Amino acid sequence: MTPNASTATGGTGLFGEASLPLSIALIIPVGVLLVLLGLLLFPVNQGLIPFSPDGQLGLLLVIMAIQMLALGETPVGQYRRSWLLIGIGIVFAALGIFSCIVPGILTDAIRVLLAFLNIAGGAILLTKRFLPMLQGTGSAAELAHLPPIYKRLLGTLTVLNVVAIAFGISMLLPGLVPGMVIAGIVVINGLLLLSLASILIKIG
Template structure:
């Protein structure tokens, strides 16, 4: 394995590895919680799972309930689930038991159906005549193990809701550990299948939305949800979880690196180095969400510096002269010219908001309460507008 080569890991497998890593981190924390060594933010766990389920649905159209054709309805559903996950992480108890019930339904009901249909499931049936029997067996066993453990987790969540003192933390830790191992087992089998059948990768072509666009818009969604929730927080109406707020942003950066090979305004080759960087970000972000107030100061410094750097990098991209192509490019006129002017204005607004947000992280009380909420809402809306206009420009081949 050469670390500078493309990983060749499919998106489906990438998501399984990221969620598996989160479950292994959760099990480690839960064992420490049972021993009295660490605190534990339960809402953060359910919020994190919903964020991952939402991102999975948006990027590959796959959920624990099964595979869906990647489409706008699926994308919108994924956005809603992700937004609920953000809110659950940011504000303790704001949605009551709704996140628990939602995770329970996604894992329990979906996995029950998948388990009943496993023998004829697409992932096995479509390769049964062309794969080695050993691969088919391992794929079936790994899929069954994941489904059974998802059902067990759903049962444990139900017990937490209706019989909160029935399940010990040690039991939850063991199940999370087994689930993480099962996800890695399934991921390894699916990756073997994808290597043998290059055409087996799930399509990621949603009309009008590339993976780069979808992952970029998650930061707009994050800022929009956070900005809206900061209004009642600053009015003293709601509590908030600082560590989970920052941890969710780190997880987003990690998933963006794994899925689209980018981190905010930076683009990289999806090699093994960048893959491991993305996994580290997911692990660190998950830890910050699950274990409250342990690495908050480090996250504040890192996020503040990284966002400022990303803002200046975007400004550099905008002002640095592009290399001239061999064939002369026609200059945009009329509506195309207006579109490019709007795109440039939104990009410059994004630069200003990124630098402002980064400075507010590094300099305490630089921007006060409600004003910061307004800045974040504007940041979120500008991101949605930027990627929408950018997608229009890409369709017209005005930008590469």
């Protein structure tokens, strides 16, 4: 191996290769996006800065499309990266990009789509997680014997699903929930995603 090759593949500290799985690497920017978006919504609701809902919705849809195309992850669970799923991801990406570039045309359609996906995804994942316990096929004793890190993971995922449902409802009925509450929900959603990424890094 030549010195140049060693330098390219080696390195220490900040210049060392980051062993970060792609799934976690995609969670982190989404979390940062939601935290930043939520913080910006506070001055937006006070009329201090302008805001483009089309850009927000389009960007969220594009990120969702990237997760579908790269990992097969959807708001309602993870699936095999079939051609159908890839096709849906491409359509979502196209809609999101169009919304960012041409505002005002797809705003309501994308808002309803994202609201439905968040509500359905949160409800489905919560049902999958807790329905076996309600049916008696799972027990609280099994949960009690889980390592602390897995209990924290389960708690984070549960709260994340509940917040996703609340976020979806706020998007579906924008006039029902005050703007400041929506901003808080978005910030919490982002912080939960960052916490989830941190837990997954420790487990991995």
